[in-house]
Amino acid sequence: MSILFEKKVLALETSCDETAVAILKGFGGVLFHSILSQADVHAQYGGVVPEVASRSHLEVLPSLVQKALQTIPMDEIDLYAATVGPGLASALMVGAYFAQAMALGVGKPFAAVNHIEGHLLSPFFGQENVPPHIALIVSGGHTLLLDVHGVGDYVLLGKTQDDAAGEAFDKVAKFLGLPYPGGVQIDALAKQGNPALYSFPRSMLHSGDLNFSFSGLKTAIRVFLKQDNQRAALPDLCASFQEAIVDVLTAKTLRAALACSRTLIAVSGGVSSNSRLQTKLADACLAKGIALRFAESALRTDNALMIAFAAIQRINAGLRTPNEIMPNLELESLCKIR
Ligand code: KG4
Ligand code: ZN
Numbered sequence: 001m002s003i004l005f006e007k008k009v010l011a012l013e014t015s016c017d018e019t020a021v022a023i024l025k026g027f028g029g030v031l032f033h034s035i036l037s038q039a040d041v042h043a044q045y046g047g048v049v050p051e052v053a054s055r056s057h058l059e060v061l062p063s064l065v066q067k068a069l070q071t072i073p074m075d076e077i078d079l080y081a082a083t084v085g086p087g088l089a090s091a092l093m094v095g096a097y098f099a100q101a102m103a104l105g106v107g108k109p110f111a112a113v114n115h116i117e118g119h120l121l122s123p124f125f126g127q128e129n130v131p132p133h134i135a136l137i138v139s140g141g142h143t144l145l146l147d148v149h150g151v152g153d154y155v156l157l158g159k160t161q162d163d164a165a166g167e168a169f170d171k172v173a174k175f176l177g178l179p180y181p182g183g184v185q186i187d188a189l190a191k192q193g194n195p196a197l198y199s200f201p202r203s204m205l206h207s208g209d210l211n212f213s214f215s216g217l218k219t220a221i222r223v224f225l226k227q228d229n230q231r232a233a234l235p236d237l238c239a240s241f242q243e244a245i246v247d248v249l250t251a252k253t254l255r256a257a258l259a260c261s262r263t264l265i266a267v268s269g270g271v272s273s274n275s276r277l278q279t280k281l282a283d284a285c286l287a288k289g290i291a292l293r294f295a296e297s298a299l300r301t302d303n304a305l306m307i308a309f310a311a312i313q314r315i316n317a318g319l320r321t322p323n324e325i326m327p328n329l330e331l332e333s334l335c336k337i338r
Helices: 039-043 050-071 089-106 115-124 165-175 183-190 215-227 234-259 275-288 305-316
Strands: 008-013 018-025 029-037 079-085 110-114 133-138 143-150 153-159 264-268 291-294
Touching: 008 050, 008 089, 008 305, 018 050, 018 305, 029 050, 039 050, 050 089, 079 089, 079 115, 079 305, 089 110, 110 115, 110 305, 115 133, 115 143, 115 264, 115 305, 133 234, 143 234, 153 234, 165 183, 165 215, 165 234, 183 234, 183 275, 215 234, 234 264, 234 275, 264 275, 275 291
Parallel strands: 008 079, 079 110, 133 264, 264 291
Antiparallel strands: 008 018, 018 029, 133 143, 143 153
């Protein structure tokens, strides 16, 4: 058994609007897990305001860490980890410097973690082995398709050329007068609507590659709303918009699995909670004999357990990470991209 099963990692995640702290033992022993969402604070502005985010992180992080260390004393922590990018620069700094300072203060190692790799590995939380698979990462900031050979060994197959899937959900929700973050509201309203009533664009569905584009869809909804004298019902609009996003995500993910001869698809990030995406992907995978897994629901939106898990997985794979904070960090720069 790997010596890492006994290691305790204290991880911080402050890349956007969640202040999260976790202590993980080995690959799946949850000793502490807490997420404070700032969504209510940012809702009044209709989106995340970086300065407000970093100030809120600063306000709550010390007491949250203190609470974690009341559960597991500091002298039992073997490793400190934090998200160093991608994310909002001023927000990343709070968690990353805090974790680095703790590590330095007690002479323990610090592991810098790429937020996207945190999401990417989250469906395998709790296990040492990460099997080869196709990864679809769909969050508020990212939409990526990767062929995963193993930890730190990824082939980038496609990504969004403009808005991320979650960003499209949130922006369209704003047009529709729904509160931020809008993905959950659209998902709920869509359940009572007709997904086939309006035919919104499935951008890049037939582009011949595995990239995505969602800004055209967003514009199409905006134009539709301006011209809509009939006052379309909100559930029908939500269902039809959601169907357009889900159709493209499902089709391209399946295409990626077939092209790479993978028999497993793993989906992560906040948008992986979308009920229609889950159903459509499940149906498509069943038809092709492909296994499908999602991160457990608490690990889909931003959290520190996935950061601790990614740190342990990278150490297990013998990979090192740079220490600086990199707001524009791409997955490529921390991982071996073939
Ligand atoms: O992974 P995450 O916390 O963000 C980033 O790392 O960027 O995901 C947040 C995103 C938001 O855009 C939110 O609207 C979306 O996930 N989201 C959903 C659902 N739940 C969360 N989108 C669609 N359907 C949902 N059920
Ligand atoms: Zn995220």
